Amino acid sequence: MRLLALALVLIVGQSEGASLRSNVLELEDDHESLLTRAKDLFTDAVHDAANAVKPAAKRWSNQKISLHASKKPAAGGVPSWFTGASLERKTHSGQLQGNRRMLRRQKAHHHSVEDEWLKCHRRYVEELEGNEASTSAWDVLFYGDSIMEEWRGTFLGSAWGPFQDVKKVWAEHFGSKPYKSHALGIAGDKAEQLLWRLQNGELPASKHPKVVVVMIGTNDLVGNCTLQTAQETAQAILKVNTLLHAELPSAHLLSLAVLPKGEMWPNRCTDAILAVNAELQEYAEQNSDFAHFHDLGSAFLSTEAVGGKYEVKEALMPDSLHPSAVGMRIVATQLEPIISSLVSRPLSAELDEPATA
Numbered sequence: 001m002r003l004l005a006l007a008l009v010l011i012v013g014q015s016e017g018a019s020l021r022s023n024v025l026e027l028e029d030d031h032e033s034l035l036t037r038a039k040d041l042f043t044d045a046v047h048d049a050a051n052a053v054k055p056a057a058k059r060w061s062n063q064k065i066s067l068h069a070s071k072k073p074a075a076g077g078v079p080s081w082f083t084g085a086s087l088e089r090k091t092h093s094g095q096l097q098g099n100r101r102m103l104r105r106q107k108a109h110h111h112s113v114e115d116e117w118l119k120c121h122r123r124y125v126e127e128l129e130g131n132e133a134s135t136s137a138w139d140v141l142f143y144g145d146s147i148m149e150e151w152r153g154t155f156l157g158s159a160w161g162p163f164q165d166v167k168k169v170w171a172e173h174f175g176s177k178p179y180k181s182h183a184l185g186i187a188g189d190k191a192e193q194l195l196w197r198l199q200n201g202e203l204p205a206s207k208h209p210k211v212v213v214v215m216i217g218t219n220d221l222v223g224n225c226t227l228q229t230a231q232e233t234a235q236a237i238l239k240v241n242t243l244l245h246a247e248l249p250s251a252h253l254l255s256l257a258v259l260p261k262g263e264m265w266p267n268r269c270t271d272a273i274l275a276v277n278a279e280l281q282e283y284a285e286q287n288s289d290f291a292h293f294h295d296l297g298s299a300f301l302s303t304e305a306v307g308g309k310y311e312v313k314e315a316l317m318p319d320s321l322h323p324s325a326v327g328m329r330i331v332a333t334q335l336e337p338i339i340s341s342l343v344s345r346p347l348s349a350e351l352d353e354p355a356t357a
């Protein structure tokens, strides 16, 4: 009896061992397809996230927003909600540490970030007014944050070493075109700060531009990459878009996706960035008579994913946030033909009136 029991245990044990082994083999076989499935699930999750913020975008895209500044400057002249905090983020790499050094130096000279920001804004208003008075108006305006300020070779208004080469890239790509381009980015700007600037003098009175390029939003997604923040960011950018179209009805709007950032991709901010970008793309699709969307992101990522993660190419984005001159050359190379084609297809303001239902 005992022998029989032992034999049974052995047989059952062996067959269980065999089935376990075959399970392991199956699992190994399935490894690849599981990874693929995981990636699909991730993509679905991002898609769901994007859908979750869509209703807000629909509201904005069909709504006329107030053209008056909704938030008045504080007594010192800087909007009360101004935050330079996004300029002070921690980073492992040299570029932004250098930026922080520069900020400390400005502080040591009793210039606050707020002062520098306001000086940039006033300079841009003057540049726009000066250009209005000149005979050759700007055809293309680039609005945005530090990434669009790189074109000028400055960081928060001061000449900044690593961006000097970007200024050269700008000159090579946009300096000798039949159309005239100008960049009006300010480091650290969030969408609401750009909106305020536009509401407070940073629009050309002549309504001459043929194309306005907007890249903003990455500073809205610093520290807090929740989907709620993504929704608020998308709403703020769509306000910028709506205002630009209301004020410059005969200009094409080229809305650029928020670039990837961080060292690896996806990371904890990826969902939020993709959700914002989905909104911008949808806005452009719904307003295709004047709005266009372009996503430069994939150029900044390695072609091969390792363990489901892409690398944000260090040569193109050394501080995991700001494109280097090499990165900005890719940006310029991709944007140039799009902008040239839009400049040569002028919009008639009349065609842009929304059709009445």
Ligand SMILES: *[C@@H]1O[C@H](CO)[C@@H](O)[C@H](O)[C@H]1NC(C)=O
Binding pocket: 224, 225, 226, 228, 229, 232
């Ligand atoms: C992130 O931002 C959202 C929206 O503003 C806010 O409700 C939430 O409390 C913030 N979360 C954190 C962790 O700061």
